[in-house]
Amino acid sequence: MKRWLFIVSAGLAIGVTAQCFGQQSEASAKDQQSLDELAKKWAAAYNAKNATGVAALYTDNAIRVAPDGIVQGRLAIRKAMEDQFKAGGHDISISIKSMRSLGDVSWAAGDWSAKFGDQPAHGWWANVQVRSGGDWKIEQNAFNLAPPAQGSAQAKQ
Numbered sequence: 001m002k003r004w005l006f007i008v009s010a011g012l013a014i015g016v017t018a019q020c021f022g023q024q025s026e027a028s029a030k031d032q033q034s035l036d037e038l039a040k041k042w043a044a045a046y047n048a049k050n051a052t053g054v055a056a057l058y059t060d061n062a063i064r065v066a067p068d069g070i071v072q073g074r075l076a077i078r079k080a081m082e083d084q085f086k087a088g089g090h091d092i093s094i095s096i097k098s099m100r101s102l103g104d105v106s107w108a109a110g111d112w113s114a115k116f117g118d119q120p121a122h123g124w125w126a127n128v129q130v131r132s133g134g135d136w137k138i139e140q141n142a143f144n145l146a147p148p149a150q151g152s153a154q155a156k157q
Helices: 002-023 029-047 051-055 074-086
Strands: 058-066 069-072 089-102 105-116 119-132 135-143
Touching: 029 051, 029 089, 029 105, 029 135, 051 074, 058 074, 069 074, 074 089
Parallel strands: 058 135
Antiparallel strands: 058 069, 089 105, 105 119, 119 135
């Protein structure tokens, strides 16, 4: 009996998940514009070394996954940004390569580049955003740091 219950439950879960993913679509032009603005606000706050401004773009209980670990909550994200600025982070640029949405949830991915001190850095990112009260906020953010290119001065260090 338990085995059949498991099989039926698994089948329902797969069916519901497939239906949800089947409904996803390219973000509407209005949502694309709003999410582009969110990325621009994030980069502007970062480049102004405004940790509070960056953190304000996240939900209260957002999760950020970075090469140095996971932080949860807007206050912890603000602290992580302050630490990044102390480490010399500046001049970030963000590019969105893919964006999808399903109602009040969207996900986007792209690449980024910045400098830490005088050293260039780049990588890729992925976000899940939620719309609340008409505004998009970052619910989950993950990014990586690409290894230096072979033969670069940074790779030789």
